[in-house]
Amino acid sequence: MSTAYLLLGSNLGNRTTILREAIDYLNATAGNVVAASALYETAAWGLEDQPAFLNQAICVQTTLLPLQLLETCQATEQRAGRERLIRWGARTLDVDILLYDDLVLNTARLILPHPRLPERRFALVPLVEIAADVMHPVLEKTVAELLAECTDTLKVTLTK
Numbered sequence: 001m002s003t004a005y006l007l008l009g010s011n012l013g014n015r016t017t018i019l020r021e022a023i024d025y026l027n028a029t030a031g032n033v034v035a036a037s038a039l040y041e042t043a044a045w046g047l048e049d050q051p052a053f054l055n056q057a058i059c060v061q062t063t064l065l066p067l068q069l070l071e072t073c074q075a076t077e078q079r080a081g082r083e084r085l086i087r088w089g090a091r092t093l094d095v096d097i098l099l100y101d102d103l104v105l106n107t108a109r110l111i112l113p114h115p116r117l118p119e120r121r122f123a124l125v126p127l128v129e130i131a132a133d134v135m136h137p138v139l140e141k142t143v144a145e146l147l148a149e150c151t152d153t154l155k156v157t158l159t160k
Contacts (some may be wrong), residue, residue, distance in 0.1 A: 001061050002101050004031075004069055005131055007114075007123045008056045009094040010080075011044065015054040018093055022076050023058060026095075030072045031062030037126035043154040045122055054159065057098070057126035066100050070110050073097060098123060102137040113137060121152040 006026070010018045016039065027033040037057040044050045062069055073095035080093035098114045105112040113136055117123055124147040132144040139146065 001031075001063060004060045004062055004097055004101075005099040005127060005134070006058050006060060006073065007094075007096045007098050007126070008058065009042075009053045009096075009122075010092055011051045011053040012092045018080050019054060019056050022080060022093055022095065023056075025076050025079060026058070026060060026072070029075070030064060030069060031060045033058050033060050035059040035130040037129040039159040040122065040126050040156050041159050042122035042156045045120060045152070045154055053122065055122050055126055055156075057123070057130055059130055066097070066103065066105055066110055066112060067107075069097060069100070096123070098127060099131075099134065099136070102135065104137050118146045118150065119152055121147070121150050121154055121156050124150055125156045 008019050008022050019039065023033055023036060035058065040055050042053045042055050044053060064072060076095050077093045096114055097112060098117050100112050103112050118139065124143065127143050128147050132142060134143050136143065136146060
């Protein structure tokens with residue numbers, strides 16, 4: 001059994017429902033979702049002229065290998081109607097694998113840990129809520145330390 005941390009994001013459609021349905025689907029297909037952060041409204045990162053995102057981090061206990069988990073995450077996105085039109089563009093659902101155990105992997109299809117995790121406040125804030133003490137296997141810092149050092153200034157707001 002492996003532990004994976006995923007980040008879910010949505011900025012099109014009924015964002016809350018899309019995230020809830022994604023968690024249900026991942027729980028049924030990827031493994032047992034054992035923790036979920038609150039929802040955070042976040043400014044778009046990378047391509048900023050688009051609607052705000054709702055983001056949520058989850059922890060999944062899985063028997064899937066990393067590439068199998070990636071395929072399941074992409075199937076979850078497709079199920080939610082995701083279209084890949086432009087990089088960092090608006091989308092119904094985005095599911096990123098942030099961490100998978102302490103695995104370091106660099107393939108054409110998947111890089112673990114997620115290469116931009118340390119520079120993305122929108123990923124670190126919800127992840128700290130459920131995994132503050134988890135170590136980044138390359139940088140050898142906890143998720144909480146990564147957040148404390150993050151220079152990203154985009155707004156991340158806890159939703160009510």
